Amino acid sequence: MARPGRLGVGIIGAGKVGAVLGAALRGAEHAVVGVSAVSEASRERAETLLPGVPILEIQEIVERSELVLLAVPDDALGELVAGLAKLGAWQPGQLVAHTSGRFGVGVLKPVRAAGAIPLALHPAMTFTGMSLDLTRLLDCTFGVTADAAMLPIAQALVVEMGAEPVAIAEADRTLYHAALAHSSNHMVTLVAQSSQLLRDIGVDAPERMLGPLLRATLENALASGESALTGPVARGDVGTVAAHTEALKEYDGGAGGDVLAAYRAMARATARRAVNRGLLKQGQFGDINNALDGSGTPDNGEDRPGNDAAGTQEGN
Numbered sequence: 001m002a003r004p005g006r007l008g009v010g011i012i013g014a015g016k017v018g019a020v021l022g023a024a025l026r027g028a029e030h031a032v033v034g035v036s037a038v039s040e041a042s043r044e045r046a047e048t049l050l051p052g053v054p055i056l057e058i059q060e061i062v063e064r065s066e067l068v069l070l071a072v073p074d075d076a077l078g079e080l081v082a083g084l085a086k087l088g089a090w091q092p093g094q095l096v097a098h099t100s101g102r103f104g105v106g107v108l109k110p111v112r113a114a115g116a117i118p119l120a121l122h123p124a125m126t127f128t129g130m131s132l133d134l135t136r137l138l139d140c141t142f143g144v145t146a147d148a149a150m151l152p153i154a155q156a157l158v159v160e161m162g163a164e165p166v167a168i169a170e171a172d173r174t175l176y177h178a179a180l181a182h183s184s185n186h187m188v189t190l191v192a193q194s195s196q197l198l199r200d201i202g203v204d205a206p207e208r209m210l211g212p213l214l215r216a217t218l219e220n221a222l223a224s225g226e227s228a229l230t231g232p233v234a235r236g237d238v239g240t241v242a243a244h245t246e247a248l249k250e251y252d253g254g255a256g257g258d259v260l261a262a263y264r265a266m267a268r269a270t271a272r273r274a275v276n277r278g279l280l281k282q283g284q285f286g287d288i289n290n291a292l293d294g295s296g297t298p299d300n301g302e303d304r305p306g307n308d309a310a311g312t313q314e315g316n
Contacts, residue, residue, distance in 0.1 A: 007095070010065030011035040012058055012080070014046040016129030017099050018071025021121075021161065023049040024137055025069075028160035034061040045129050062089040067157075069121075070098040078107050085110030095153065097121045101177035104145035104170035119154045120145035120173070123163065124180055137161055143168040143176050190266075193259045197251070226277060233270045236284040241267060242291035249294065264292050 007030045011022040014037035026032045034056035037043045046055060062068055062084060072080055077100055084090060092115030096108060101122040108118030125140040127133045144165040146154040151167060158165035168176045191214065195206040203209060220228035232240035248260040271288045274280040280288070 006030050007066040008033045008064060009067045009069060010061035011050070011053075011069050011071065012061060013071035014042040014050070014055075015071055016045070016127040016133070017123065018069060019045045019049040019129060020127050020133040020137070021069060021071065021099065021123070022053075023131075024134060024161035025067075025157070026050065026053075027134070030067070030160075033064045036061055049129075049131065059084065059087060059089050062091075062094075065094070067095040067097065070096065070100075072098075074100045074102045077103060081108055082110050085114060088114075090114035090116045092116065095119060097154070097157070099123065101143060101180060102174060104168070104173040105147070106170060117150055117153070118146070119150065119157075120168075121154060121158060122177075126184055134162075137163045140164070141166050143173070145170055145173060189262065193262060197259065200251075226273060229270070229274065229277075229279070231270075233267050233288060234274045234279050236280050236288065238284070238287045238291050241288055242294075245292055245294055267292055 007025075009022065009025050009030045009032045011018045011032060011034070014022075014035050019035070019042075022032050022035060032050055032053045035046045035050055035053050036058050037046045037055050043055065046053065056064075058080075070077060070080065077098055081096075090096065090111050094116040096111045096116050097119035098108065099122055100107070100120070101124075104120050105112075105118040108120075111118045120143070122143040123137070123140055124143060125133075125136055127136070140163040142158040142161075142163050142165050144151070144154045144158060145168050155165040155167075191210065194210055198206040198209060217228070232244070244263065245260070248263055252258075252260045268289065271280060271285050275282065275285045
């Protein structure tokens with residue numbers, strides 16, 4: 001016998017997110033009544049994660065559904081919502097949730113105007129679009145935005161998928177999404193750049209060298225915050241920073257040209273935060289920036305605080 005409060009769910013967009021969340025809602029005994037899938041990859045994903053669910057046109061999915069899940073790219077969301085409103089597709093009392101991190105419920109204004117209930121449910125997770133993602137949901141949080149009276153509904157849907165809801169104010173959605181993109185997406189870039197450097201100097205399996213280091217660094221940073229910071233910038237090791245800069249400048253001359261720019265940007269940000277925490281003095285901060293600019297180092301930094309034997313043993 002079906003549990004009370006089960007919904008007929010329509011999934012618009014069988015991408016990596018939509019198919020996985022649809023499967024999670026189905027696992028919570030909601031009925032997935034239809035899914036839209038255009039590309040061959042989307043159709044295969046729908047067949048794998050949502051077997052037996054019919055692939056339908058978008059307007060038909062909306063007509064059949066009590067909960068519509070919009071899992072489409074950010075830039076397509078507003079146009080899709082407005083277009084369906086012009087067709088009179090949205091229904092009073094219908095739940096309409098999108099999975100965009102950038103937007104809150106403001107982008108669903110045409111939904112609200114039709115008497116439907118807007119929700120924003122964004123998983124703070126990267127997905128592969130395969131069944132293993134369902135286990136990732138168990139250790140995942142969602143950024144949830146909704147009207148105060150409807151927030152419990154949004155939170156309940158997230159809990160039913162096995163995840164944890166965290167309320168995000170409408171005005172904070174862009175910063176929320178920027179924080180996630182900055183950490184996750186840029187981590188991929190940093191790992192790719194570091195792997196490229198190691199591979200180009202002859203390290204056959206960069207992932208074996210970087211894996212333990214990065215996992216330990218992430219665990220330490222999550223547990224201890226900036227107290228986990230180590231390395232030449234935090235120590236004020238100006239000579240090492242200058243050497244890195246020169247080596248990367250030479251390397252970038254024959255490579256893609258993005259590694260030095262990323263190193264400089266992150267080193268400057270690290271130095272500024274180290275000053276704010278009292279790890280570096282203003283003079284050291286200036287020396288670090290000069291080294292990053294390639295304008296020399298002060299006497300190899302030998303008499304600089306933080307360059308004693310104990311400090312230089314930390315490495316990384």
